[in-house]
Amino acid sequence: MAEKTGYLHEKFRLFHVCDKKAWTCPYHYHDFDKITLFLQGHVTYDIEGTSYVLQPFDVVVIPAGQIHRPVIAGDAVYERIIAYLSPSFIDTFARRGFPVLPVFQTPSPILRQHQEAGSVYSTACRLRQAWMVSGTAGDILKEAIFTEFLIYLTQAVNEKKIGYVHQNKKNEKIIQVMDYITAHLTEKLTIPSIARACFLSPDYIMHLFKEETGLSIGQYITTKRLQKARHLIEEGRALTTVCYDCGFTHYSTFYRAWKKQYAIAPKHGNQILDSDFTE
Missing domain, CATH: 2.60.120.280 (Regulatory protein AraC)
Structure with a gap:
């Protein structure tokens, strides 16, 4: 993952x-x-x-x-x-x-x-x-x-x-899915709705996305929404506004996702530190 x-x-x-x-x-x-x-x-x-x-x-x-x-x-x-x-x-x-x-x-x-x-x-x-x-x-x-x-x-x-440098290879279907998620990040996103928009079956799209990116589609959506939320918090936006502006339907869902990802409450968003890693 x-x-x-x-x-x-x-x-x-x-x-x-x-x-x-x-x-x-x-x-x-x-x-x-x-x-x-x-x-x-x-x-x-x-x-x-x-x-x-x-x-x-x-x-x-x-x-x-x-x-x-x-x-x-x-x-x-x-x-x-x-x-x-x-x-x-x-x-x-x-x-x-x-x-x-x-x-x-x-x-x-x-x-x-x-x-x-x-x-x-x-x-x-x-x-x-x-x-x-x-x-x-x-x-x-x-x-x-x-x-x-x-x-x-x-x-x-x-x-x-x-x-x-142009790509050596790329999976057009994965790019299509990512582009769709980015364009509709603030909307309700489900596997069936994404699959329909990309003309793929739900089972196929879930397997392919996980294989190519290491993330499930749900994890990818949450990751992108939290990244957007972090930038909005750094701009001084109110947390409830940030929650809905990033596509979360409930503040409790946003709070749990943020706490799981960053191990601190959203109100302390500017204090996030990441683990050391060089690649």
């Missing part, structure tokens, strides 16, 4: 991970945006029902709430730099007149840069080298270079100077 993972209570967090093992990561999602700079290995990334084969220096962009997993093949070294980005970190750029949200709104979640003396690529190389500097100086250097990397990446997206 897909699980909420990751750990973030700072504005943003950086990791450099290098290991060597064949591993199929479980399906999971984060409540924050994530950028992974893929450096080496044999890796396929599954994102919301679509599969992508990575090449060195690809940039994997995962907006908050998207279900994903890397699939690591063979025994080659898997090296990557991972950035967890909080909403407040993203907002910092917008407040200063340079929004970086376009990076998270691209036609494909896999951005492929030209490996030449371009700003994105050269900054990625320097970011990789920054892990050779230890201590506080190294931490400051990594933050500075990552900020530079994000700026150049945003410019490349805005100026259409970066490539997008």
Whole structure:
């Protein structure tokens, strides 16, 4: 089953991970945006029902709430730099007149840069080298270079100077189901109604969705509604309003789902911390 993972209570967090093992990561999602700079290995990334084969220096962009997993093949070294980005970190750029949200709104979640003396690529190389500097100086250097990397990446997206990787494979039926759920999240959603809208049988759609995503359709709907609820709570909305605006029919149902997911009451939504996890 897909699980909420990751750990973030700072504005943003950086990791450099290098290991060597064949591993199929479980399906999971984060409540924050994530950028992974893929450096080496044999890796396929599954994102919301679509599969992508990575090449060195690809940039994997995962907006908050998207279900994903890397699939690591063979025994080659898997090296990557991972950035967890909080909403407040993203907002910092917008407040200063340079929004970086376009990076998270691209036609494909896999951005492929030209490996030449371009700003994105050269900054990625320097970011990789920054892990050779230890201590506080190294931490400051990594933050500075990552900020530079994000700026150049945003410019490349805005100026259409970066490539997008098309899917290696995708299950059109799963995409159709996910799109329908997203479009009707605030409405009453049942397996029969979703199956009818997607021209599939209820039994088939339940089996296929669980097999492809690791979640039951009911779990996926609840997950998406809770993610929306969390954002609305962070905006200062009243809890009863949040409950109904996210598609829950009763506050008690919303409360139980939230408590089960986050282990605290909804009124303490800003205090949520996730478990440590890097993939």
